[in-house]
Amino acid sequence: MNAHAIFADFIQRPIDAAHRLPELTGEQLNAHPENHPNSIAWLLWHTGREIDVQLSHLYGKPEVWESFRERFDLGELGDSVGYGHTTEQARKIQVSDRQLLVDYVEACLRALADYINVLAETDLDEVIDTSWETPVTRGVRLVSIVDDATQHIGQAAYVAGAVTAAS
Template identity: 30%
Template sequence: MNAADLIAKTLEINTNLVHMALDGLTDEELWKQPNADSNPIGWLLWHMTRAEDDLLSRAGGRPQVWAEGRWHQKIKPPAGPEDSGGGNTMDQVRAFRAKKEDLLGYAQAVRKNTLAVLPAIPPSALDQKVENPPAPVVQKVGDFFAILLLDYAHHAGQICYLRGWFKGRGWLPF
């Protein structure tokens, strides 16, 4: 298994878990918060998808699916079309609403792009340095992939926890 396969498999496993957690949730339930300082499921799903889209567009030298597919016109974050969730205030998080079908459609389009881009990234590219705007950070592409996978696992876990918090046990088939 090469790095691209490992990244794709890790994303697939986490995505399958997220889809199980989302199954049967309404649009309204996506935006419930256990308290005023917690991110809702819908925001977490959107943010982790934006992070994947951003990294793969930079690593693959392609435009973001967010802009190219005009997802920013369907999913309208309060901080504007360039927003990816990083640095959002809790007021912005609470003001954000999108339909489950749009969030899942965007996630599916991003994953399709990810699976097309990953095999085309040569192993040597993982050592190339790229910027991470708006933060003044320059890191290796491989480091960003590691951060992406960790971030994705964290947010998938948060989504699963919130699903259990709101609906109780028994939603996982294992």
């Protein structure tokens, strides 16, 4: 198995997990259990944004967000990534369409897979960020992007289980 095949499998897993999320109402998507600032909608939106922004930086292509921005209708706040959002800002990320959220996450992950497919395996060893104590290679950044996506979708699934059990 080569790096491309490993990444293809690795990327498919959060896509599959996002599709397995239960059908949720707008109220459930935007709920804040235990008054937590991040809803399921925020987690899925943020998942897409963190993939999208980092990929655009690596690939030098426009963000996938460009084709989703109007459908989300989140204004300037939607253009952010979510890191450092105040509780008030996080609560303003209101999306009532589960499929739109899943479609955006999937489109970002598919774009990531397309990017990886144009790389040579040696490209994965290139240092792309020297601001860390251990410089970050392209491969490490790509693993980090998919790992973050997997964690956030897992969080969304956990919260979805909690809000659907409470209904």
